[in-house]
Amino acid sequence: MKTQMSKQKVFISGDEAVALGVRLARPHVISAYPITPQTIVVERLSEMVEDGSLKARYIHVESEHSAMSAAMGASAVGARAFTATSSQGLLYMAEGMHYASGGRMPIVMMNANRSLALPWSIFGDHRDSLSMLDSGWIQVYVEDAQEALDMTIQAFRIAEDAAVLTPFMINLDGFILTHTYEIVDIPDQSKVDSFLPVFKTPNKMSLEKPKSMGFSTSPADNMEFKYQQHKAMLDAKDIIHSVDNKFGEIFGRSYGGMLDSYYCEDADYVLVTAGSVTGTARIAVDNLRSRGIKAGLIKLRYLRPFPDEELRAAAGDVKAIGVLDKDISFGYEGTIFTNVNSALAHLSIRHVSINFIAGLGGRDISIKDIEGIYQDLEEAVTVGKDKSFAKVRYVNMGVEIDG
Amino acid sequence: MLKPEIKNYVTPKHIRDYPTGPSFEAGHLVSINAGWRTFKPVVDINVCTGCYQCYLLCSDGAISKTDNKKIEFDYSFCKGCGVCAHECSFNAISMVKEELAK
Ligand code: SF4
Numbered sequence: 189m190k191t192q193m194s195k196q197k198v199f200i201s202g203d204e205a206v207a208l209g210v211r212l213a214r215p216h217v218i219s220a221y222p223i224t225p226q227t228i229v230v231e232r233l234s235e236m237v238e239d240g241s242l243k244a245r246y247i248h249v250e251s252e253h254s255a256m257s258a259a260m261g262a263s264a265v266g267a268r269a270f271t272a273t274s275s276q277g278l279l280y281m282a283e284g285m286h287y288a289s290g291g292r293m294p295i296v297m298m299n300a301n302r303s304l305a306l307p308w309s310i311f312g313d314h315r316d317s318l319s320m321l322d323s324g325w326i327q328v329y330v331e332d333a334q335e336a337l338d339m340t341i342q343a344f345r346i347a348e349d350a351a352v353l354t355p356f357m358i359n360l361d362g363f364i365l366t367h368t369y370e371i372v373d374i375p376d377q378s379k380v381d382s383f384l385p386v387f388k389t390p391n392k393m394s395l396e397k398p399k400s401m402g403f404s405t406s407p408a409d410n411m412e413f414k415y416q417q418h419k420a421m422l423d424a425k426d427i428i429h430s431v432d433n434k435f436g437e438i439f440g441r442s443y444g445g446m447l448d449s450y451y452c453e454d455a456d457y458v459l460v461t462a463g464s465v466t467g468t469a470r471i472a473v474d475n476l477r478s479r480g481i482k483a484g485l486i487k488l489r490y491l492r493p494f495p496d497e498e499l500r501a502a503a504g505d506v507k508a509i510g511v512l513d514k515d516i517s518f519g520y521e522g523t524i525f526t527n528v529n530s531a532l533a534h535l536s537i538r539h540v541s542i543n544f545i546a547g548l549g550g551r552d553i554s555i556k557d558i559e560g561i562y563q564d565l566e567e568a569v570t571v572g573k574d575k576s577f578a579k580v581r582y583v584n585m586g587v588e589i590d591g
Numbered sequence: 592m593l594k595p596e597i598k599n600y601v602t603p604k605h606i607r608d609y610p611t612g613p614s615f616e617a618g619h620l621v622s623i624n625a626g627w628r629t630f631k632p633v634v635d636i637n638v639c640t641g642c643y644q645c646y647l648l649c650s651d652g653a654i655s656k657t658d659n660k661k662i663e664f665d666y667s668f669c670k671g672c673g674v675c676a677h678e679c680s681f682n683a684i685s686m687v688k689e690e691l692a693k
């Protein structure tokens with residue numbers, strides 16, 4: 189990550205960083221329903237609308253399903269729309285999310301990653317957004333408050349690109365990012381205005397050119413529309429790269445596009461992460477490097493579209509790959525692990541790859557835990573030659589388990 | 592009869608010939624929607640009183656008023672549900688098997 193200092197620095201939470209990013213992007217409509225730990229985002233935005241510093245219509249809805257529906261209505265008349273949610277609220281939006289992506293409405297949403305009930309929990313993991321991986325939304329996972337703000341601005345430009353026209357979900361780890369305070373650089377409004385063009389869409393309701401929107405198709409055409417959606421998501425990769433580069437030119441910060449690799453060039457053991465745990469993992473890598481262990485790290489920034497080629501390029505010739513999942517797809521393994529293995533399967537060499545399930549329901553993941561993961565990878569390479577080893581492991585389980 | 596116009600549908604050759612997402616200029620119907628009908632409603636004009644109960648109740652808007660204060664069906668959109676026949680107080684509508692109707 190390239191950084192450059194500027195004068196507008198403020199000490200804010202991740203939620204507040206998103207709210208400031210949204211204001212800079214000048215949306216026309218915000219429709220949202222509050223839910224912990226997203227609440228501060230929508231509180232700040234409603235204050236901004238009230239004090240006039242954000243010229244937008246804030247729609248107070250009675251549920252997340254309505255929040256998504258109202259955002260779609262706004263997008264359908266050519267308005268730039270934003271919403272935010274978390275966990276159960278995201279699931280309550282599920283029907284509308286498929287509708288929005290199928291209707292090619294580039295709505296931007298912030299999701300505060302939070303565990304799913306039951307057991308009830310307000311703390312973080314990735315089970316909410318990962319369960320929506322197939323909803324046709326672009327998904328980015330950010331590491332800190334600065335990236336949260338910057339990606340909020342980038343999100344509108346990527347989503348609204350004529351080649352993409354796909355809704356965009358920005359994921360922030362609940363509490364770890366949403367509620368902790370960091371120093372964040374606030375970009376100039378004039379620079380954001382020059383970076384982010386006015387939203388134009390071919391799918392716009394208007395009296396001059398009436399459109400029939402969201403029509404049904406017979407089996408003769410339905411598959412083509414689904415393919416078209418898929419193609420737009422794949423094409424988004426190039427746009428993601430070019431928008432990130434352009435952002436870097438203007439604001440002095442860029443994030444590596446689809447993924448960010450740390451010490452991977454000569455690494456023997458690479459850990460794959462998403463979201464805020466990457467910050468902890470960077471420290472673990474620094475510690476291991478100082479002890480002469482060739483540890484590397486890959487932060488998957490985007491999970492849809494999936495950075496398969498980038499992953500193969502970054503981790504092509506390492507000895508072992510670990511994937512840290514704040515998720516279990518019950519009855520199989522962590523979802524990110526499945527996706528990573530599928531990308532690596534296209535390589536001629538077979539990697540030792542191990543899934544580390546961690547941090548469910550807000551369970552802490554320490555630097556020591558991550559150093560332990562690298563140790564596991566190292567052992568698996570030595571032991572794995574003549575003995576089978578557990579492919580899926582659980583970090584920081586409080587009790588003993590069989591197998 | 593008030594009836595949407597069917598416009599010619601050119602089957603796209605390439606994926607880029609499709610509209611971006613399921614939206615297109617309004618009033619552009621590309622196909623009739625009556626392929627699944629088994630029975631079609633047939634009105635006996637001599638029995639019909641022009642009360643327009645069927646006209647009001649047809650869920651597809653497939654019934655029109657005629658100049659002589661009777662009704663007619665738009666068979667391109669009638670789905671054959673039989674609601675009109677059921678609701679007509681004068682038994683002026685009968686549901687006839689599609690292949691037996693002329
Ligand atoms: S309900 Fe029967 S009588 Fe009345 S208009 Fe319809 S067909 Fe004629």
Ligand code: SF4
Pocket residue numbers: 631632648649650651652653654664668669670671672673674675676
């Ligand atoms: S059969 Fe049903 S759809 Fe057809 S004209 Fe009668 S009420 Fe309308």
